[in-house]
């Protein structure tokens with residue numbers, strides 16, 4: 451099953467890539483899953499949502515849209531900024547519509563004391579509007595910087611591994627079930 455891992459932070463000096471690398475390794479040991487990274491930090495989408503994008507903007511959009519369209523499931527990786535998720539992540543979400551539809555979305559969150567849990571709850575509301583299904587279990591890293599060593603390895607791999615297993619098991623069930631459902635009948639929104 452094809453998964454797009456959406457890395458939702460684009461801040462200079464961001465911690466997100468450490469969590470993304472950990473997640474991609476966890477997905478990589480499951481032969482039934484194939485992950486591709488969509489990094490909001492690697493694409494410059496305007497916040498004005500132009501009716502007719504310029505060639506430059508269209509080229510930026512083309513860096514991410516095919517991967518989102520091709521994905522059968524998503525894991526959104528979000529930090530928490532002021533009790534919610536980053537503006538750059540919302541912008542990427544808003545630039546797309548059909549790409550999210552009738553697909554499952556799981557969350558890996560991180561932050562300070564909150565572990566990004568409030569950001570995830572806000573994202574669940576957004577993805578419901580986009581006809582996506584969010585899976586129940588998420589992975590959350592409170593005070594994330596202290597949970598990983600200098601090589602990006604998690605200091606308590608068994609707990610983190612159990613959490614990501616639940617998330618990926620649920621994501622896989624939904625992804626395969628929706629694949630079969632869409633083969634049987636197109637999703638009508």
Ligand SMILES: Cc1cc2nc3c(=O)[nH]c(=O)nc-3n(C[C@H](O)[C@H](O)[C@H](O)COP(=O)(O)O)c2cc1C
Pocket residue numbers: 459460461463464465466467529530531532533534560561562563564565566594
């Ligand atoms: C603008 C801003 C707001 C933040 N607000 C919160 C917050 O409300 N709750 C929290 O637990 N951590 C908060 N943090 C801490 C971040 O979640 C934490 O630094 C995380 O590593 C940021 O992700 P990034 O490094 O990938 O950008 C905030 C950080 C920034 C930069």
